[in-house]
Amino acid sequence: MTANWKKLLIAGVVCALFIALPMVMELGTNILNLLVMLFIFIILSQSWNLIGGYTGQINLGLAAFFGCGVLVTHFLWKAEVPIYLAVLAGGVATVVLAVIIGLPTLRLRGVYFAIGTLALAEVLRIVMGNIFATWVKMPGSYVTTYSLLPRYYLGLVVALIAVSVVYFVTNSKLGLAMVAVRDDEQAAQVTGVNTFKYKVLALLISAFLAGLGGGVYAFYRLSFYSISLVFSPLWTFEPLMAVMIGGAGTLVGPVIGSFFLVILSEVFALTLGEAHLILFGVLFILVILYFPYGLVGSVDQVRQLMARASRGRLWKAR
């Protein structure tokens, strides 16, 4: 219990820090941009974490959900709907998309869910690129009143929502069922867990979060030179990488991974240019192969090793 309070306190302090930060000091445009991207990454990676990390279903179609959120929010906002409602509607529309995709693909076994979602994201990218072949942008009046602070706070709020949704879901019966599905689907089914139902539920919540993330991005970026860019597989790959680096199936892992990724990409984009993406790919492969539990898991492993070592020393001393 005490450990829980300690964690809650840390979380509260971090939140308060982020809320107060732009009020007490003037942040430069660069830092604000970076922080907004960080929030979007946290939202997307938590969304992936829920379906991939906790439920064990590899979703390679995150870009489809994200892009759907971007599109719906963008066009609703253009139609003079208040942005908060538009973002929410983006999330809901993404849930609808997830139902359409999820019901057939989640019945597929194993990796074919991954392939099905990847195929879907690709098809959506091509189809949307065909439909919106021109420059998609907001009217000029929105550009003149553009300021980064509302984007910052919207991103912060949605990121907090994403983290707390994942926290509450994983500490409920639903989360227990999700982990059971991940660890051994057959065993879970035999003991009476309706695995399909829980997989669909996890996908829907995850899609909702991804749609909200897309909404924040639509609020942040006013114009899209080519709409197929928001459906690009990069939007799947980078959040996935954040989850894997931080540690899949943990609450703080994706947050740490997002921090790591955003800061690293900022540093390397300046020094290495395009080549930094290759470096990221190599890093991702190394993490999957050699550190499957990510940073958080590695810390736990090291702690266990230390504990074992110190116990061994005590035993020898005796």
Place this chain on the structure above:
Amino acid sequence: MENVIQAIVSGILVGALYALIAYGLGLIMGIMKFLNVAHGSFLILGGYVSYWIFTLWGIDPYLSVPLVIIATFLTGLILYKLTLSPLLKLPDIEMRVANSLLVTFGVIYVLDNAMALTWTPNSRSIMTSYTGEAIDIFGAHLSITGLCGLGIAILVAVALYFILSKTYFGKHVRAATQDAEAASLCGVNVQRTYLISCGIAVALAGVAGVIVVSSYSVTPTSGLSWLLIGIVVMVLAGEGNINAILPAGIILGLIESASIFVVGAPYRQAVALVIFIIVLMFRPQGLFTGREQKSI
């Protein structure tokens, strides 16, 4: 009527290319239970190598096939050594498939960006004297590049059939597929068998890339759509059923060229996806295998 014949003919020609793409995927999946999602990127790599040979030395793309095979074969060996062989330690097949998917997803990222740096993100294609030329038979146009693709696909199908069923290496492959542990107890060098089959699979992607670059075009990021086609063909044929890949590819090609009439060209990929999901839901063992039978 002429339109129908034309659609059938071009469906068969395109389908042969699709089958060629699926061979490499099917080999890796059937033998080692790795799903190599970077297959499309290797295809593009093969296309670029061929493009380079053509522009630097002026060698015809179809004559450069052996060079492309050597280059991509070596790439395949590197792929196996660096990324896939560590996964063999994983205890369970499902985990192995899932992790190979994630790792090769990372490989896509590395390869695509490396290719964009080397050859710029512009789309490249090879223009030879016979590009766009066609032979007319019964009022149907058969493009020469398409015919070459069909020829190479048939050649690959026959060669793979003979290698897998008639040679010692093929015997080793089949043994390692059925039971890797038992095979290694009987003196089969399973690691080497895996290594070489991975090289062959990637080399096949390179060969398909030569056809793609000479009859379509390549960009560093277009690998993903070719990969998806390959996976659809692999699923239609049934996982690990190498001999059924050519007919499955041709079936997909025919369905696609029929769907152009119905829904229009930009949406033909969506049609392939729908077929993919329907097949996986109702006949997950593929169109050509019986319920329990599994062959390589």
